Amino acid sequence: MSQEAIVTVAPMFGVLDITILVGAATFGVFWLVKKKFESSSSPPPENSFKIETRLTSMHSDDRSFISKMKNQNRNIVVFYGSQTGTAEEFANRLAKEAARYGMKAMVADPEEYDMEELVKLGEIENSVAVFCLATYGEGDPTDNSIEFNEWLQNGEVDLSCLNYAVFGLGNKTYEHYNAMGKFVDKRVEELGGRRVVELGLGDDDANIEEDFVTWKEKFWPAVMDFFNLEFKLQDISMRQYKLVSPPMDLPQEKIFKGEIARLRSFTNQRPPFDAKNPYLATVKAWKELFKGGDRSCMHIEMDTSGSKLRYDSGDHVAIYPVNDSELVQKFGDLLNIDLDTLFSLQNIDEDSTKKSPFPVPCTYRTALSHYVDITACPRTHVIKEIADYATNQEDKEKLLLLASNNPEGKAYYQKFVLDDCRSLLHILEDFPSCKPPLDMVCELLPRLQARFYSISSSPKVHPTAVHVTAVVVRYTTPTGRINKGVATTWLSSKKPEDGVVHTVPCYIRKSQFRLPPRVQTPIIMIGPGTGIAPFRGFLQERAFLKSEGRPVGENVLYFGCRKKDHDFLYEEELNSYVQDGVLKLRVAFSREQAQKVYVQHLLKEDAKDVWRIIGQENGHLYLCGDAKNMAREVLETLILIIQTEGNMSEADARSFIKKMEGQRRYATDVWS
Template sequence: MAGGDEIATEQMKDEPLLGLLDVALLAAILCAGAWWLFRGKRKSEPPSAAKSYTIQPTALATQSTETSFIKKLKTSGRSLVVFYGSQTGTGEEFAGRLAKEGIRYRLKGMVADPEECDMEELTALKEIPNSLAVFCLATYGEGDPTDNAMEFYEWLQSGDGDLSGLNYAVFGLGNKTYEHYNEVGKYVDKRLEELGATRVFELGLGDDDANIEEDFITWKDRFWPVVCEYFGIEATGEDVSVRQYRLTEHTDANLDRVYTGEMARLHSLKNQRPPFDAKNPFLSKIKVNRELHKTGDRSCMHIEFDIENSKMRYETGDHLAVYPQNNTELVNRLGELLSVDLDTVITLTNTDEESTKKHPFPCPCSYRTALSHYLDITSNPRTHVLKEIIEYTQDPKDQELLRLMSSNSVEGKQKYTQWIIQDNRNIVHILEDLPSCKPALDHLCELLPRLQARYYSISSSPKVHPDTVHITAVLVQYETPTKRTNKGVATTWLAAKQPAGGDDERCVAPIYIRRSQFRLPTRPQVPIIMIGPGTGLAPFRGFIQERNQLREEGKPVGETILYFGCRKKSEDFIYEEELTEYVNNGTLKMHVAFSRDQKEKVYVTHLLEQNKDELWRVIGENNGNLYVCGDARNMARDVHNIIEKVVQEKGGMTESQAATYVKKMEAQKRYSADVWS
């Protein structure tokens, strides 16, 4: 599975690289050379009268272990702290933008990760004059907080804090295709008030299924005037578009001390040691990569990752996180457009000495490494990126287009939606279509979001495959309105990894396991219904393997019923032979919908409508479990409506009673969804 901030991953914190002696020596050698080299490059760039910032060699600071954000606020003269709960990096990005804009309103801001802070100090924030805490919190899964916000969320639930005197505001990041839309933002906003805090501005709700950038801009444009009125302050009018990081170019770098794609610890991909997680992924060999589609122009891959001797363990229903690399051609194209030697080794160091995040990604590394491993160069750039690159643009028409799209006007928002979102332009496309725009690559590296891990539902059972993890992934490739071909970052990268036998070092991928709540019932005799068209079948393949294994061991196993759908039986009926074998040996009962094998299209939802008696027998009469995996926007929503209808009709309930019954199933983990938009 892969998707927006509701369901994806969190970025890591970078570790210091050089020791003090290394830094001192490096600074002494490079100070003059790197500085004057960079100044020479800047002379050929468009001038900027509106901004000024310092770029100079700097020693790499030590990672802070201080958890007192109150102390940091006091020592640095700040009054605004913006906390983020983020899985894909969007929440953190929005938090950074708010903290940065605070300068315009005499509220010097700081971004904070709640996982790294003593959140009980919120009770003491009132000691700082004009203090304000803002929370940019994403929801993912079934209304769950992000990993880094979990402890804070649980602390709020405990109800121990007296937050009277705390001024706050909340912006939630969610996706309306999910049933528990923005559940975390809504809860935190309500709970803070219950604990005595003062809501300075109304809750903001961002919808990643529509245009979360526009939602955020609309909210913050109304947020700042209210904040100014509340605290009795006025905007300074200062340009807040200042550089957050200082550049050092290492002209004579020690390549043994340069990052080449590691997430945190230097050489972690060569010198592997458990435990393996988001900051320390396991470099797994790909043992199998085979095509599942029989014919047609689409591709679906079955990939098996070797985890033997890794001490990694997974459970049926968990997710596999894969750290991909950007397409080499796209990376090279960016270097060509900006006339930059991508093998130049750089360090970007935070100008805010109080920040715990010293670098935007592991440094030092080459531009090529940053663009390949650390930066998202394929997504649609947000408006603040467009605003920042105006100064590097020479053609007045190009400048005006960027200025319009980065503005808050109705016309500007419409143009951004059409030219960036609907036309699906990434940063490379923008630079190709605006040839007079030549931003400094280090500035672009500062602005672009982090490349995130991609998540896939594991399609195997550890009881059957303890030493491998399987995933099922559709190769993403499509044409945009500008007649360009966009390719999925991870699936394109994985598709090229075809093991040729032996120890092929190229067929490896950094991975880790993310735990899931998508679980088989603890008692195997409980009957289950699984609904998963297309690659929604993935986790259910693991479920079926596990139930089959239990049967072979002579244990009692309840009914195992699968509803699967695809286009054509002869084309994309994935795992057909395997599923047929399970049907023949009595493990599985299967209903299959082939949408295009007849004149009238037939989908999984049609089969569910036809089998209401079976559905009620399992979930109503026998207290069985129901699972849904696949598209959240249409399929999962339609299934939910059908289930409520079945409960109402077959259970003899009112519409309200049926809805309550289904919600109780969800609370009891008898109705679970693993969906994406």
């Protein structure tokens, strides 16, 4: 500041003014200190009930799993890569069992920890890192293990001090079966890691529970042998949480009512919206797409105005469903408990970062409706836990047999639980003397997961709405029971009628299923049934671009259904695209003639055109729908077309498909 400025400012304050200002400031500081002291010295309210916040930010120290293991005297860390919750469930079971072998384990989400610390795990005596990793989509890592996967792929660290084991979770109906588990097992070994037990692979298309239990039976003896430890089993309780009764006068605003993570997030919505903070989208349209028969297919439009949610054609929308209220009530009736009773579950392990299995406090009705999967086939460890509560000896013996690992027990579990599609509720009905505590049931059941649907709209045409196309799942089991899909049954009741407003908790999951960057690039779309969903978005987008005068490439759609008059989805809309010159449509009606016709048969008929587009014009090919049968048969048909029309051997034809995949010209969005 210049001397002139000082001279100009100085006369504004005299000695008296300064004295008054200093006195006021001194009094202000004294008053603030006094209030702070009074606040800190006052006793806390008695019988206060702590509500764990579900959204916590991690400090730098919290990202160190090595520090936690050292401070808490743990020597096993179990990392999980989970999309549907199964890998996390297996990780928790494995960690809990460590105590039986005189060890102490922690469960860790790789997204929340500094995975570079794996190089330091050798600092802990007799340490092991276990990776329970699911493969998502087309050989991709789950959302929470993407960064870990990239680190392993690109890093050249020394992991010679790391003892490790891997259990992969996959589905053999997918081409890239257990790709993540296989990659991590191989890559860690390449970086110097010492494998404690052979890679375990679980197949969800068969019996992934048996696969896990079989691998787990090998894992623990291998660990004991690896460290030359004495094999002594200890009896422990497999319960991870204890029942806590909240105060009777707990205010309603402190009780969870279905929120995924943050208390009152459904009444006080604020972006960004994601898996832990879904947006409550209003259902603005609901339409039945099937014209006949006893099945139902829904077209649902959800309003996302004001949410700042953005999507691209081909993305997925994740929807959090609610369990059937009648099934929920049956638990209360069978176990003789008032479902509106408030309860909480608290982790027995005080050092664990996971304080409760789901948001608490809440009522049993809320937990059974929003937080736990009551329709899934129960795992063997769940059946073993509830067997102790059977008062009838015959019931108890059968339940223990179901939970046993011997060949007879495994065969019984396969038939009675998996083949007959029994849920835990069905088992409680079939063994009426078994009355486990409901809080234990809520702890043992897996978390109810979000359901993913291919978005059937384009943001170019519907920027503030997301469309979903879904068949209502309903089938009769071998025991004569009617099983219903959780999400589709719930969505089927969301018709905006009589002024009733329905909302759906949702968020957007980005996908690699994308239109070509150049709009002139020709595309082939293969999507029978609801596999048409993403292609409806593709066609909306290309029709929109064409209407703006853009030169749009050729669009060919292979659609399949049973009968033209029953389940030809979006028939009028597709025909309008044909008339406007946007689309070439080929439809296979499988049940309108003596011999069934499917999309792969039409592809064979059009072999020359298919090869022209993908082999000569560098077009893109997309496949969406059933992974178990349709996707495999279509792939084999494509390989045959490439062989014959491209004059290649089978090996070269398969390499051609692989090359297309690498160039993002061949993409699949399939499910089993």
